[in-house]
Amino acid sequence: MSDTAQLASDASSRDPAVGLRAVRALRMLVDRLEALQVENAREQGWSWQEIAYCLEVSRQAVHKKYAGGRGLLRREK
Numbered sequence: 001m002s003d004t005a006q007l008a009s010d011a012s013s014r015d016p017a018v019g020l021r022a023v024r025a026l027r028m029l030v031d032r033l034e035a036l037q038v039e040n041a042r043e044q045g046w047s048w049q050e051i052a053y054c055l056e057v058s059r060q061a062v063h064k065k066y067a068g069g070r071g072l073l074r075r076e077k
Contacts, residue, residue, distance in 0.1 A: 038066050 007029075010022035034055070041051050048067070052059040 035066065038062065042066075 007022050007025055010018050011026060013019040013022070038051055041054075048063045049059045052062040055062060
């Protein structure tokens, strides 16, 4: 079984320890995927407003999360 399929199965486990670990792993995966796609959008010239619209959050929220001094997209060049 693939890791993704196993996580999906574990997330519905009757054992709270198994289910909660799976939820945490899925949350981490979603966070990484979001950061990757926000970076992709910014590299393609998308505005913070366009990204926010797709994520159904405010422009300020997405900008704060990804463009601030400690944002996930900040890199030393």
